[in-house]
Amino acid sequence: MHTGGGAAALCRLIHFPRIVNKTPNLADLRVFCTVARHASFSATAELLGVSPAFVSKRVAMLEADLGTRLLHRSTRRVAITEAGAQVFAWAEKILDDVEHLVEDVSTAQRTPSGTLRISSSFGFGRHVVAPAVARLSAAHPQLNVRLDLFDRIVDVAAEGFDLDVRIGDEIAPHLIARKLAANHRVLCASPAYLERHGRPRELADLAAHRCLVIKERDHPFGVWRLTVNGKESQLKVTGPLSTNHGEIAVQWAVAGYGIVLRSIWDVAPLLADGTLVQVLPQASQPANVWAVYPERRASSAKVRACVDFLVAEFKGWKGGTAGAGRTGGASGISGTSKRALHNAS
Numbered sequence: 001m002h003t004g005g006g007a008a009a010l011c012r013l014i015h016f017p018r019i020v021n022k023t024p025n026l027a028d029l030r031v032f033c034t035v036a037r038h039a040s041f042s043a044t045a046e047l048l049g050v051s052p053a054f055v056s057k058r059v060a061m062l063e064a065d066l067g068t069r070l071l072h073r074s075t076r077r078v079a080i081t082e083a084g085a086q087v088f089a090w091a092e093k094i095l096d097d098v099e100h101l102v103e104d105v106s107t108a109q110r111t112p113s114g115t116l117r118i119s120s121s122f123g124f125g126r127h128v129v130a131p132a133v134a135r136l137s138a139a140h141p142q143l144n145v146r147l148d149l150f151d152r153i154v155d156v157a158a159e160g161f162d163l164d165v166r167i168g169d170e171i172a173p174h175l176i177a178r179k180l181a182a183n184h185r186v187l188c189a190s191p192a193y194l195e196r197h198g199r200p201r202e203l204a205d206l207a208a209h210r211c212l213v214i215k216e217r218d219h220p221f222g223v224w225r226l227t228v229n230g231k232e233s234q235l236k237v238t239g240p241l242s243t244n245h246g247e248i249a250v251q252w253a254v255a256g257y258g259i260v261l262r263s264i265w266d267v268a269p270l271l272a273d274g275t276l277v278q279v280l281p282q283a284s285q286p287a288n289v290w291a292v293y294p295e296r297r298a299s300s301a302k303v304r305a306c307v308d309f310l311v312a313e314f315k316g317w318k319g320g321t322a323g324a325g326r327t328g329g330a331s332g333i334s335g336t337s338k339r340a341l342h343n344a345s
Helices: 003-013 026-038 041-048 052-066 082-109 122-139 191-197 203-208 246-254 264-272 301-313
Strands: 071-073 078-080 114-121 143-150 163-167 175-181 184-189 211-214 223-228 231-236 259-263 283-286 289-294
Touching (some): 026 041, 026 071, 078 082, 122 264, 175 301, 203 223, 203 231, 211 246, 246 259, 246 264, 289 301
Parallel strands (some): 114 143, 114 163, 211 259
Antiparallel strands (some): 175 289, 184 259, 184 283
């Protein structure tokens, strides 16, 4: 691996207005790539845990080293220049090579170390992934783990994450995914709501009901894809209340404001004690739990350690906090394309 040669090639191949006498600093390249990826100094500062002034200074130092402007700055936005786009392409390759070098050494030592960036969704991330990540950190003290939660699908590679723990079976074929647990979404409402509005008998009846719409990461907003007897149906649902936070929608359902489509891991206790009642029990939506990561992370010691740890945490998981109340059994690995090719054992 010739990382230094890559940096030198970056300087030679980009036609800068003056001769470059200094090899770019890797830390500065990393800061610049984050700015270019997010088009924001403040977002970069937040992600890296530094001040916007520090980010601006490092980018300015990189521009001085390379002898060219990499970013157009204005009060409202940051845009990458033509030279900046070239630097960004080269820098991502260089930084990836450096990370692979570190990972190779780490793998040889069989000790996962360094920073591990994990993403997940709001509710599942807070209630299930966060406690598991805390135990992962305790088990691997040389890892620095950062967990970020979103209400959207994360582009794991493009956004700089090592791993995404997600619910939902729609996974891009270029990603590797390991199934952590079985899960599905069900329709439910409070007894008070059903007493006032009646119980739907078939999917078409939902059009006349107040549906509590959640902006799920893996489905279009306001569209429910439900499977009945192995056949998938897609229907547009509406209602007076909608949100991007599943916990809020469940609160509304409990309060009698409508019907919610929610993961069984979340509503199982409420169904068990009668707070919510399942409606159209023949209808469900597959929404299994996956650990998803880019193919280039397949050999990463820290990613493999994390995935193996999560697989163990989710064994026998029936909802609630992963790792608690295990009953044995295997989560298994399934999926198509590259999802089926990777075995972390």
